[in-house]
Amino acid sequence: MKPSRTAFWTINGLLGLLAAITLFPLAWMLSVSLMPDGAASTFPPPLWPTHPTLANYHALFVRADLGRYLLNSLIVSGGITLGSLCCNVLAGYGFAKLRFGGRDRTFGLLLAALVIPSQVAMMPLFLLARELHIVNSYAGVIMPSLASIFGIYLVRQYARAIPDEMLEAARIDGASELGIFLRVVLPLLKPIILTLTILTFLTAWNDFMWPLIVLTGNNHYTLPIALASLAREHNQDVEMLMAGSMVTVVPVLVLFLLLQRYYIQGLLLGSVKR
Amino acid sequence: MKRGGGALVGWMFVAPALIVIGVFFLLPVLAALGLSFTDFNIYALASLKNLRFVGIDNYIAVLRMGLFWKALGNTLYFVVVGVPLSIGAALGAALLVHSRLARWKSFFRVALFTPVVTNLIAVAVIWKYLFQERYGFVNYALSWFGIHPIDWLGNPHMSMPTIILFALWKNFGYSMIIVLAGLQAIPDELYEAARLDGASAWRQVRYITLPMLGPTLMTVGLLTMVGYFQLFAEPYVMTQGGPLQSTLSVLYLLYEQGFNWWNLGFASAIAFVLFVFTMIATWALMRFGRRKGWV
Numbered sequence: 001m002k003p004s005r006t007a008f009w010t011i012n013g014l015l016g017l018l019a020a021i022t023l024f025p026l027a028w029m030l031s032v033s034l035m036p037d038g039a040a041s042t043f044p045p046p047l048w049p050t051h052p053t054l055a056n057y058h059a060l061f062v063r064a065d066l067g068r069y070l071l072n073s074l075i076v077s078g079g080i081t082l083g084s085l086c087c088n089v090l091a092g093y094g095f096a097k098l099r100f101g102g103r104d105r106t107f108g109l110l111l112a113a114l115v116i117p118s119q120v121a122m123m124p125l126f127l128l129a130r131e132l133h134i135v136n137s138y139a140g141v142i143m144p145s146l147a148s149i150f151g152i153y154l155v156r157q158y159a160r161a162i163p164d165e166m167l168e169a170a171r172i173d174g175a176s177e178l179g180i181f182l183r184v185v186l187p188l189l190k191p192i193i194l195t196l197t198i199l200t201f202l203t204a205w206n207d208f209m210w211p212l213i214v215l216t217g218n219n220h221y222t223l224p225i226a227l228a229s230l231a232r233e234h235n236q237d238v239e240m241l242m243a244g245s246m247v248t249v250v251p252v253l254v255l256f257l258l259l260q261r262y263y264i265q266g267l268l269l270g271s272v273k274r
Numbered sequence: 275m276k277r278g279g280g281a282l283v284g285w286m287f288v289a290p291a292l293i294v295i296g297v298f299f300l301l302p303v304l305a306a307l308g309l310s311f312t313d314f315n316i317y318a319l320a321s322l323k324n325l326r327f328v329g330i331d332n333y334i335a336v337l338r339m340g341l342f343w344k345a346l347g348n349t350l351y352f353v354v355v356g357v358p359l360s361i362g363a364a365l366g367a368a369l370l371v372h373s374r375l376a377r378w379k380s381f382f383r384v385a386l387f388t389p390v391v392t393n394l395i396a397v398a399v400i401w402k403y404l405f406q407e408r409y410g411f412v413n414y415a416l417s418w419f420g421i422h423p424i425d426w427l428g429n430p431h432m433s434m435p436t437i438i439l440f441a442l443w444k445n446f447g448y449s450m451i452i453v454l455a456g457l458q459a460i461p462d463e464l465y466e467a468a469r470l471d472g473a474s475a476w477r478q479v480r481y482i483t484l485p486m487l488g489p490t491l492m493t494v495g496l497l498t499m500v501g502y503f504q505l506f507a508e509p510y511v512m513t514q515g516g517p518l519q520s521t522l523s524v525l526y527l528l529y530e531q532g533f534n535w536w537n538l539g540f541a542s543a544i545a546f547v548l549f550v551f552t553m554i555a556t557w558a559l560m561r562f563g564r565r566k567g568w569v
Contacts (some may be wrong), residue, residue, distance in 0.1 A: 005476060007362075007375055007475075008375045011370055011373050011375045011376055012375070012376060012377055014370055015370050015371065015376060015382050018367060018370070018382075018386060019381075019382055019385040019386060021443075022385055022386050022388060022389060022443065022447075023385055023388065024391070025397065025400045025401065025404060025443070026388065026389075026397075026400075028400065028404065028411065029396075029400050032403075040403070040409065041408075041409045042409065043408070043409060043414070044414050045409050045410065045411045046416050047411075063347035069316075077378075078376065085335035086290070087290045087291040087294055088291060088456075090287045090290060091286070091287060091288040091290070091291035093287060094284055094287030094288040095288060098283060098284035098287055099281070099283030099284060100280075100281035100282075100285055101281055101284075103284060106288070106292070110295065113295075113299070113300060113303075115553075116299075116303055116549070117500075117503075117504060117545075117548075117552065118299075119504065119525060119528065119545055119547060119548075120302075120303050120306050120542075120545045120546065120549055121298075121299055121302035121303045121306060122302075122532070122545075123302075123306055123309055123314075123532050123538040123541050123542045123545070124300045124301075124303075124305035124306050124309055124542075125298065126532075126533070126538075127305075127538070128298070128301075128302060128305075143294075144294075144298035144299070145503035146298075147290065147292075147294035147295050147522055148295075148296060153293055158486060177283045177287075181287075184541070202391060205393070206393050206394060206507075208394060208395060208507045209506060209507070209525075209529070213529075213533050223393070224394070224395040224396070227393075227395050227396060227399065228395050228510065228511050231395075231399045231402070232511075232514075238403050240396070241326045241398075241399050241403075242400070244396075244399075245278065245393075245397070245399050245400055246396075248393045248395065248396040249392045249393050249396045252391060252392075252393065253388070253391060256391040257384070260384060264387075264451055267448070267451055267452070268451070268452065268455050269463070271452045271493055271494070271497065
């Protein structure tokens with residue numbers, strides 16, 4: 001059966017239109033970020049910078065200290081990613097392949113706790129952070145995210161496919177459990193580790209509510225917090241805010257485009273049971 | 275030789291993660307329950323001597339607070355309108371991308387998914403200016419069709435619809451990816467049989483695709499709904515809860531009570547009440563799904 005031309009053009013036309021609507025705000029952000037101060041607030045609103053300039057980026061990095069916030073975001077997201085990768089991979093493998101009393105009951109308890117939304121914990125978490133003197137510090141943002149139930153679940157699902165015979169053989173050769181983990185298991189877990197890396201980094205980079213609460217002064221602000229505070233103070237400065245949005249969006253967008261296969265795999269694995 | 279190493283080794287592998295989750299999540303959750311039965315406020319923050327046990331007073335106060343019901347109404351508005359729209363858009367987009375006639379499938383898939391990985395705050399700022407009344411591009415584009423400028427975020431009747439539109443744009447790609455995977459899992463033979471019987475494209479969607487997709491749609495519906503109950507950053511950036519509290523969400527109210535006014539006991543009670551409402555909605559949706567045989 002030959003599909004009709006109308007159907008072909010309708011479907012591809014709709015897809016084109018949908019993609020245009022989806023990408024337009026991002027293209028507009030890029031365009032306005034290159035306009036000189038005040039150029040976007042004219043009528044009719046310009047779509048294209050007639051005199052493109054990097055002045056907004058310059059102003060942000062020199063006057064608004066954006067470089068510091070970028071660095072803060074990198075430190076916080078990098079720290080969370082590294083730390084939680086260690087905890088989650090160890091635990092995911094442990095729950096999947098090592099035998100110990102109470103293992104399945106403990107894991108079941110963790111899964112049940114997934115239904116509790118994180119903001120329930122936030123008030124006591126702030127008091128705890130105060131006791132630990134980590135309010136308004138990198139540690140305050142990083143420490144609560146150093147392990148995640150979802151991450152453990154993801155690794156466990158993947159690690160279950162490792163054949164027991166392989167681990168047994170290494171044990172008979174006299175390898176220690178840590179040695180087996182480092183030399184046999186880790187190489188096998190590489191794909192899920194990549195998936196977890198990009199998922200964790202993006203989540204940490206985009207996290208908003210907890211950093212907003214625990215970062216009480218602007219010296220440790222991450223990019224989203226700094227941008228939100230800029231948007232509340234400099235309401236009129238569209239061009240500068242778009243440059244700030246660019247700096248906040250582009251790093252993770254590039255990371256996603258590079259590792260999209262792994263990201264989407266993680267997203268699909270996560271939707272199976274949650 | 276013991277299989278899988280000794281019990282101690284196993285516990286040592288899971289210990290770091292359990293300690294973090296225990297100390298920074300499970301313990302605070304239990305503490306929040308305790309906190310919700312106290313009058314923990316700014317005075318208690320200064321000295322614990324000012325802390326009193328108040329029983330269920332906070333819960334009674336929450337349920338008696340007009341602003342809480344306003345916030346709950348706004349949140350439900352966001353959920354009830356936003357979730358079906360998001361899932362509908364995801365389903366439509368997935369059907370288009372999955373279609374045999376579609377070209378450049380991988381490009382469209384990535385393009386439509388892009389908003390999901392953008393930073394919520396950054397894109398909320400973009401939308402705020404796109405929907406600005408005087409210089410915003412949206413009103414300019416509408417003027418080509420003779421539509422007068424709309425005060426999208428400044429009019430209390432338009433502010434929530436605008437935020438729903440924004441959430442739709444930001445989130446539909448996430449569900450679309452999951453629905454696409456669901457579509458790919460439907461065996462081709464079903465469609466071939468239907469074509470042999472002379473079923474039109476629309477009837478194939480109606481009688482094969484949608485019933486087969488039921489469980490997938492249920493999953494994305496639940497995930498989206500639970501996420502939408504936690505509306506916070508969008509109004510925080512775009513409207514600051516206004517105008518006339520038309521975009522004040524329950525989580526925004528919790529944030530203001532807890533971290534602007536330091537009523538941590540009261541805020542904890544709000545957190546549990548929101549949790550209960552989320553669970554009730556989840557249960558209702560699951561029940562609906564079970565009756566349809568989707569769960």
